[in-house]
Amino acid sequence: MIKDYSGLYQFIKKQQSFLCVGLDSDISRIPQHIIEKEEDPIFEFNKAIIDATKDLCVAYKPNIAFYESLGPNGWHSLKKTLDYIPKSHFTIADAKRGDIGNTSIQYAKTFFESLSFDSITVAPYMGEDSIKPFLTFKDKWVILLALTSNKGSLDFQLIEDKMGVPLYKEVLKKSSQWGSVENMMYVVGATKPTFLSEIRKIIPNHFLLVPGVGAQGGSLSEVCKYGLNDKVGLLVNSSRSIIFASSGIDFAKAARSAAASIQQEMKSILDSM
Amino acid sequence: MIKDYSGLYQFIKKQQSFLCVGLDSDISRIPQHIIEKEEDPIFEFNKAIIDATKDLCVAYKPNIAFYESLGPNGWHSLKKTLDYIPKSHFTIADAKRGDIGNTSIQYAKTFFESLSFDSITVAPYMGEDSIKPFLTFKDKWVILLALTSNKGSLDFQLIEDKMGVPLYKEVLKKSSQWGSVENMMYVVGATKPTFLSEIRKIIPNHFLLVPGVGAQGGSLSEVCKYGLNDKVGLLVNSSRSIIFASSGIDFAKAARSAAASIQQEMKSILDSM
Numbered sequence: 129m130i131k132d133y134s135g136l137y138q139f140i141k142k143q144q145s146f147l148c149v150g151l152d153s154d155i156s157r158i159p160q161h162i163i164e165k166e167e168d169p170i171f172e173f174n175k176a177i178i179d180a181t182k183d184l185c186v187a188y189k190p191n192i193a194f195y196e197s198l199g200p201n202g203w204h205s206l207k208k209t210l211d212y213i214p215k216s217h218f219t220i221a222d223a224k225r226g227d228i229g230n231t232s233i234q235y236a237k238t239f240f241e242s243l244s245f246d247s248i249t250v251a252p253y254m255g256e257d258s259i260k261p262f263l264t265f266k267d268k269w270v271i272l273l274a275l276t277s278n279k280g281s282l283d284f285q286l287i288e289d290k291m292g293v294p295l296y297k298e299v300l301k302k303s304s305q306w307g308s309v310e311n312m313m314y315v316v317g318a319t320k321p322t323f324l325s326e327i328r329k330i331i332p333n334h335f336l337l338v339p340g341v342g343a344q345g346g347s348l349s350e351v352c353k354y355g356l357n358d359k360v361g362l363l364v365n366s367s368r369s370i371i372f373a374s375s376g377i378d379f380a381k382a383a384r385s386a387a388a389s390i391q392q393e394m395k396s397i398l399d400s401m
Numbered sequence: 402m403i404k405d406y407s408g409l410y411q412f413i414k415k416q417q418s419f420l421c422v423g424l425d426s427d428i429s430r431i432p433q434h435i436i437e438k439e440e441d442p443i444f445e446f447n448k449a450i451i452d453a454t455k456d457l458c459v460a461y462k463p464n465i466a467f468y469e470s471l472g473p474n475g476w477h478s479l480k481k482t483l484d485y486i487p488k489s490h491f492t493i494a495d496a497k498r499g500d501i502g503n504t505s506i507q508y509a510k511t512f513f514e515s516l517s518f519d520s521i522t523v524a525p526y527m528g529e530d531s532i533k534p535f536l537t538f539k540d541k542w543v544i545l546l547a548l549t550s551n552k553g554s555l556d557f558q559l560i561e562d563k564m565g566v567p568l569y570k571e572v573l574k575k576s577s578q579w580g581s582v583e584n585m586m587y588v589v590g591a592t593k594p595t596f597l598s599e600i601r602k603i604i605p606n607h608f609l610l611v612p613g614v615g616a617q618g619g620s621l622s623e624v625c626k627y628g629l630n631d632k633v634g635l636l637v638n639s640s641r642s643i644i645f646a647s648s649g650i651d652f653a654k655a656a657r658s659a660a661a662s663i664q665q666e667m668k669s670i671l672d673s674m
Contacts, residue, residue: 152504193500193507199480199515200473207472226524227466227497228551231425234466242472251499251524253546255553273526278501280528283575287568289560295568302556 131218131246131267133310136335137359139186139216144395146360147387148187148220148337149177150367151209154194157372159379170198170205173379175212177371180384184391187218187363189337210243218363220271220337221245226254232261240268247271249315249337252299256306263307270312274299274327277317277340300330309333316355318364321347324354332357339365341390348390352397360398366390404491404519404540406583409608410632412459412489417668419633420660421460421493421610422450423640424482427467430645432652443471443478446652448485450644453657457664460636461486462493462610483516491636493544493610494518499527505534513541520544522588522610525572529579536580543585547572547600550590550613573603582606589628591637594620597627605630612638614663621663625670633671639663 140146151174158173166172195202213219221239239245247269250259262270275285275296285296318340338351341364355362374382413419424447431446439445468475486492494512512518520542523532535543548558548569558569591613611624614637628635647655
């Protein structure tokens with residue numbers, strides 16, 4: 129599977145899904161029987177989740193904080209998880225990095241080379257030279273924060289300039305000049321689906337990574353109503369509501385069931401396109 | 402040494418210095434004789450730099466990207482470095498993290514608990530609930546990006562709202578309500594020292610971490626002219642111009658000499674206060 133724009137669209141059609149499963153594998157929420165039995169419980173948990181969901185999704189998004197917080201062992205678990213994800217699937221390092229150029233290059237090497245992620249989430253505050261280093265890696269993607277799904281997104285992202293343009297739109301307008309639809313996507317929170325139609329006026333063709341469906345309360349049908357384009361153009365992420373659907377020995381089955389329910393809804397949306 | 406506001410001021414007076422040494426310990430720039438001889442060249446390099454500079458500075462700031470890029474071994478080197486820094490000195494994890502609350506808590510645990518850093522740099526884009534989790538840790542500090550020293554700072558940080566207030570000032574105004582001078586500092590780039598007088602009108606008392614003196618071209622006297630307050634209120638960082646002052650076997654001596662030259666200038670500034 130080629131992980132370019134067209135390859136991603138083809139894979140979405142094949143899977144009848146644009147679901148991204150967020151591997152926010154919080155050690156304090158891993159089922160007890162795995163903690164007790166396994167030497168690397170995070171990896172064993174992820175492995176079971178991947179086995180249970182890989183035919184229902186197109187992407188996996190490990191949230192790096194949950195691995196980093198476990199020290200060096202967490203990085204081993206992350207590496208093993210990356211190696212286990214099928215090569216067909218798009219991988220996202222949810223790391224929200226961004227620094228001056230010589231530092232961003234180091235972050236890019238970590239996630240694109242050492243760990244072989246296809247993409248990384250990046251924060252826009254430091255501007256062009258903090259983002260461009262990531263774009264110099266062939267066949268790799270930057271997923272830039274635009275409008276996030278948390279309450280704090282109201283603090284700065286919606287501040288309007290003298291022309292009435294909110295900051296998140298400035299981020300979309302400027303940054304979309306730095307790359308192309310082939311190496312940039314944007315994070316757009318699902319808790320504000322009507323904003324998606326505004327966003328589609330600025331970037332009609334880019335893929336959007338939409339977190340906040342599930343535990344954070346976003347609605348899939350609303351997201352699709354305003355966010356779909358003719359190549360789908362959406363990766364909809366769900367983390368906790370899938371991976372922690374059950375805390376018992378049936379956790380993988382419950383995760384599959386939660387993912388299948390979203391995938392079924394996606395399938396009917398794709399069928400009607 | 403208590404790492405509160407007053408303790409930091411006392412330590413600055415004792416050291417006659419407000420220098421922070423940035424441990425951007427890029428493996429590709431570590432002197433060859435260390436690479437060849439040592440099992441953990443990053444730690445051995447840092448150890449020599451710390452030994453050579455600890456009486457001339459008040460803080461150390463490892464740039465996390467350079468450790469993370471080495472995989473699990475990099476985290477071991479970072480932990481050993483942290484343990485080696487004298488307890489008297491203020492430590493800064495230059496990590497520029499920031500995410501929704503349940504994720505920021507994980508980042509805080511990593512840097513404040515597992516690694517015992519006194520502080521961490523955080524990006525403001527995601528707003529209050531991405532920053533507050535860091536502020537719940539007793540005697541720990543958030544150092545929030547306000548106005549950075551890179552060219553890309555022009556892209557978004559200077560966008561003015563309808564009242565003519567640039568974004569970085571909005572960040573200062575809002576975020577300074579979320580914590581206090583006892584648990585928040587701000588990153589303000591030294592390449593724009595005249596902005597410091599504007600910043601001091603908004604946050605007269607907060608400590609500012611000023612990168613960009615040295616390799617990035619900022620001037621110490623200009624920074625002090627506009628940024629000093631009656632408790633000094635500045636930590637001025639220099640990374641590459643100190644730690645890579647020489648790439649030969651004399652690297653530690655050269656680092657000491659570069660740090661001493663800055664410390665002498667700081668001493669005369671402090672004497673004249």
